Amino acid sequence: MDIHTHADAHDLRHHGDAEVRDEKLTDLAVNVRTNTPPEWLRERIAGSLTGLAAYPDGRAARAAVAERHDLPARRVLLTAGAAEAFVLLARALPARRPVVVHPQFTEPEAALRDAGHEVERVLLREEDGFRLDPAAVPEEADLVVIGNPTNPTSVLHPAAAIAALARPGRTLVVDEAFMDAVPGERESLAGRTDVPGLVVLRSLTKTWGLAGLRIGYVLAAPETIAALEHAQPLWPVSTPALVAAEACMSRAALAEAEDAAHRIGVERAHLLAGLAEFDEVRAVEAAEGPFVLVRIEGADAVRDRLRGLGFAARRGDTFPGLDRNWLRLAVRDRATTNRFLQALDQALLMLG
Numbered sequence: 001m002d003i004h005t006h007a008d009a010h011d012l013r014h015h016g017d018a019e020v021r022d023e024k025l026t027d028l029a030v031n032v033r034t035n036t037p038p039e040w041l042r043e044r045i046a047g048s049l050t051g052l053a054a055y056p057d058g059r060a061a062r063a064a065v066a067e068r069h070d071l072p073a074r075r076v077l078l079t080a081g082a083a084e085a086f087v088l089l090a091r092a093l094p095a096r097r098p099v100v101v102h103p104q105f106t107e108p109e110a111a112l113r114d115a116g117h118e119v120e121r122v123l124l125r126e127e128d129g130f131r132l133d134p135a136a137v138p139e140e141a142d143l144v145v146i147g148n149p150t151n152p153t154s155v156l157h158p159a160a161a162i163a164a165l166a167r168p169g170r171t172l173v174v175d176e177a178f179m180d181a182v183p184g185e186r187e188s189l190a191g192r193t194d195v196p197g198l199v200v201l202r203s204l205t206k207t208w209g210l211a212g213l214r215i216g217y218v219l220a221a222p223e224t225i226a227a228l229e230h231a232q233p234l235w236p237v238s239t240p241a242l243v244a245a246e247a248c249m250s251r252a253a254l255a256e257a258e259d260a261a262h263r264i265g266v267e268r269a270h271l272l273a274g275l276a277e278f279d280e281v282r283a284v285e286a287a288e289g290p291f292v293l294v295r296i297e298g299a300d301a302v303r304d305r306l307r308g309l310g311f312a313a314r315r316g317d318t319f320p321g322l323d324r325n326w327l328r329l330a331v332r333d334r335a336t337t338n339r340f341l342q343a344l345d346q347a348l349l350m351l352g
């Protein structure tokens, strides 16, 4: 485990969407579930449009989120995606020594830096399977950010290992944007009130295909929620987004997400089995999210070849702790994965 304090050449503001914006490619770069939003959800959102003349009223959505996690509403804050929450946390919470556990989604660090913080990095290593060693986090860190399951490694850390990072006077931020893609949401800390300083971030944009709508939420102690809410502009979450949030908390929606999570597990196993056929490819096997991280010597050139063959893979080199030899691949349906594996075979041959 290494600790770094200096900003470096990693482009923290690069995201998978940039890899699919301008060309018609099969998208393995963005981790939004395919064939979403489902029709019933589109209808609910469309039905909200008649109410657009009124200012948003977040009470029902907040209550629905609170009920889903068995928490009081004062422990819930709705946000314009998890992305808004990173900015609120960076701006509103006091932190003298913030630490981000990498490789992980880069926006939390970018938001902290933009808010004027000097950010320390704890780098998890491939040799350790990118697993968390709680002892690697400096004792003095008063804000710790970790993803679970982690983007891009797909590693699901044990809830107990994360909870062990809690300290009096420390804010412990757990980004659970992909937790609803894990069957049973095992290892989730959402709903826990016994972990001091715990802040759980959730997103509804991945599983439900609402990246363009912007909806997520924060679960934390009432004082923390109040501080974050104070930093929000008025009406940050639109009426259609609030309606979507409420709809996604229903029993039927949760059952649909659970079903999708199981299917992702099956398709991920298929992808990993296919990748294992290539001597040149090493996948992080402990994958539990809707994507896998792979190491290929010269992955940047492989990625270029794949683009020529019609497939967008997410570059790995913008993630602190990774370099040009890594790619992240979204888990897709079997037919798409099979086509991708053939393209990968070709790409590797061309370079071989």
Ligand SMILES: Cc1ncc(COP(=O)(O)O)c(C=O)c1O
Residues within 6 Å of the ligand: 080, 081, 082, 083, 084, 105, 147, 150, 151, 175, 177, 178, 202, 203, 204, 205, 206, 211, 215, 216
């Ligand atoms: C790990 C992780 N957290 C949060 C986000 C942001 O999610 P949202 O769309 O809810 O802002 C992303 C988006 O890519 C992500 O990968």
